[in-house]
Amino acid sequence: MNYGNLIVIAFRALSNNKLRGFLTMLGIIIGVSSVISMLAIGEGSKISIEKQIQELGANMIVVTPANAMVGGIRQNGVIEQTLKLKDYQAIASEVPYLESCSPYVTKSGQVISGANNAPTSIYGINEDYMDIRRLSVAKGEMFSDQDMKMAAKVCVVGQTVVDNLFKNGEDPLGQVIRFDKVPFRIIGVLAPKGYNSMGRDQDDIIVAPFTTIQKRLLAIPYMHGIYVSVIGEQYTAKVIQEITGVLRQTHGITGGQEDDFNVRSLEEMSKVLTMATKVLTILLACIGGISLLVGGIGIMNIMYVSVTERTREIGLRMSIGAKGRHILFQFLIESIIISVSGGVIGVGLGIGAALALRFFLGWPVSVLLYSVVISFLVCTVTGVFFGWYPARKASRLNPIDAIRYE
Amino acid sequence: MEDIIRIENLCRNFVVGSETVHALRNVSFSIRPGEFVTIMGTSGSGKSTLLNILGCLDTPTSGEYYLDGMSVRKMGANDRASYRNLKIGFIFQSYNLLAKTTALENVELPLLYNPAYTRRMRREKALEALKAVGLEHRIFHRSNQMSGGQQQRVAIARAMVNDPVILLADEATGNLDTRTSYEILALFQRLHAEGRTLIFVTHNPEIAEFSSRNILLRDGHIIEDTRNSRIGSAQKVLDSLPKETN
Structure with a gap:
């Protein structure tokens, strides 16, 4: 048999029944596009929620000196002097999965500029701290490595400090302020962050090079803490373990001896994030699964009904000489054409709908490649199978039974 | 001359529920080329x-x-399909044209299942058949745009293409x-006159007048097999019918 003729037959059958073909295709288009756009919305929300939680600093780890027993008296950890620069260097160079790492010293006190003064805190840190705490410089610039080496008396101030000291709206950049009698030149202003969830004003801070604060302001050989951020929350536990190991080594702590430091992560945040991600992933899978199921059943129905309805046509074709395999081949071609073109249109429409939501409503959407591939495959395979299967059943009937089929 | 059709002791039983219905019981006859045979009988006589x-x-x-000359009983389904395609033209009561198709x-449809025909031959052959049934001016009309008589002519053209x-x-x-019935009958008689062999199943006794042989079935048996020496002319009957006013 000339299979070219069967392709002609299939195309004639399709073009003579455009409405039926279109309605069948519609089932596939809706199936594919709804899966893609639903999952794109779901994934978009997931990403935006994850980002918001990350903003809070979920992958942050803080190392602080621990309260040790001295002569049977438990000391306050804050006054311990056990964390040294070499501890920071050891962590920065030896612990894997670190994104950023910063030493940390702080002092509370009065900041003065001309006739104005206000209570605030100053933090001695390095540039990495900005990433760890998600701070950014809105105006001016951040201090440089050079400033760090020279222990330069420069600082970057928060918006609240600016508001308190420069009530007439003067430009704070270049102004010299004094903290505990030490003058600092303002080289930048931090982007406002507002209050945190504990009700603390996050803009009421001054940051300055670690070396400046440690040497010039506090004149101490130790530090108050080390801030670390991990490349992903999933590594947090591993990194805590590593830091503990490194510090026990540098501090010469062995066996059952108590650590003289604490390594803490924002575990609660981390838990919230893991939980939220898990719930969202399950939700996404449910949305995708249900859309696919509904789409698949729709396609199955419409294909099955439209082919079953054509049993008489199949009977007629057989009565004028079509063999079983001719019928099968024709229906296979028809359902492939309908399913694949429906699938392609569905992919276009699904991605288009997702992009339109982002463009017009500003929804966070993200089209997932696997949703495109899976929905396309499931829908077209379902379409082709349920176009072919009833045709196979009909082609095995006696021609006279098929032609009399009601 | 060799018989075109020869059947010997043909039986066909249908099982309906727990009962067996004998639609045909030991039917035998043969048909020679150029015959126009009507097979008559009431409903349930086994003629269909x-x-x-x-x-x-x-x-x-x-x-x-x-x-x-070939035993159909020994053929497989595919060979029977080829036989239907090459040797038989079947005309149904309800036309069975493809819907919404010109x-x-x-008419081209049977030839599409025959690889021996090229596109051009297919078209020529189909046009020829449509001309033979007097529909050369309706070739691009779709089946749903035609009257019953026209649809049956298309079906006849398809059967002889x-x-x-x-x-x-x-x-x-x-x-x-x-x-319209007489028009179709006149067409059949013309085809018969051109030398084609026809079998026409009907329950209408009038039609037997226009055929060359009549086989009467009852309850699955042949009860009468007569040759008709005085074949009536359907065209004459058609001419004598009053012309339709609209």
Whole structure:
């Protein structure tokens, strides 16, 4: 048999029944596009929620000196002097999965500029701290490595400090302020962050090079803490373990001896994030699964009904000489054409709908490649199978039974 | 001359629920080229079952059937399909045209399943057949845009487009009014006059007048097999009918 003729037959059958073909295709288009756009919305929300939680600093780890027993008296950890620069260097160079790492010293006190003064805190840190705490410089610039080496008396101030000291709206950049009698030149202003969830004003801070604060302001050989951020929350536990190991080594702590430091992560945040991600992933899978199921059943129905309805046509074709395999081949071609073109249109429409939501409503959407591939495959395979299967059943009937089929 | 159709002791049983219905019981006859045979009988006499078997659309329970010298009973489904395509033209009571499809495409259909025909030959052949049934001005009309008589003509053109050895018609005028019925009958008589072999199944006794031989079935048996020496002319009857006013 000339299979070219069967392709002609299939195309004639399709073009003579455009409405039926279109309605069948519609089932596939809706199936594919709804899966893609639903999952794109779901994934978009997931990403935006994850980002918001990350903003809070979920992958942050803080190392602080621990309260040790001295002569049977438990000391306050804050006054311990056990964390040294070499501890920071050891962590920065030896612990894997670190994104950023910063030493940390702080002092509370009065900041003065001309006739104005206000209570605030100053933090001695390095540039990495900005990433760890998600701070950014809105105006001016951040201090440089050079400033760090020279222990330069420069600082970057928060918006609240600016508001308190420069009530007439003067430009704070270049102004010299004094903290505990030490003058600092303002080289930048931090982007406002507002209050945190504990009700603390996050803009009421001054940051300055670690070396400046440690040497010039506090004149101490130790530090108050080390801030670390991990490349992903999933590594947090591993990194805590590593830091503990490194510090026990540098501090010469062995066996059952108590650590003289604490390594803490924002575990609660981390838990919230893991939980939220898990719930969202399950939700996404449910949305995708249900859309696919509904789409698949729709396609199955419409294909099955439209082919079953054509049993008489199949009977007629057989009565004028079509063999079983001719019928099968024709229906296979028809359902492939309908399913694949429906699938392609569905992919276009699904991605288009997702992009339109982002463009017009500003929804966070993200089209997932696997949703495109899976929905396309499931829908077209379902379409082709349920176009072919009833045709196979009909082609095995006696021609006279098929032609009399009601 | 060799028989086109020879059947011997043909039986066909249907199992309906727990009962067996004997639609055909030991039917035997043969048909020679150029005959116009009407097969008559009341509903349930087995005439349609017989025609379906003759058209290779159904298989007998027992007995032999030779079409153009070959035993159909021994053929597989694919060979029977080829036989239907090459040797038989079947005309149904309800036309069975493809919906929303042009007359030309409907008539071309059997040739599409025959690899021996090229596109051009297919079209020429189909146009020729449509001309023979007087529809050369309707070739691009779709089946739903035509009257019953026109649809049946398309069906007849489709049945003869492959030059079959025999044309089988199952109540071909059953759905048509009197005038159109005579038009179709006149067409059949013309085809007969051109030398084609025809079998026409009907329950209408008037039609037997226009055929060369009449086989009467009752309860699955042949009870009468008569030759008609005085064949009436359907064209004359048609001419004598009052012209339609609209």
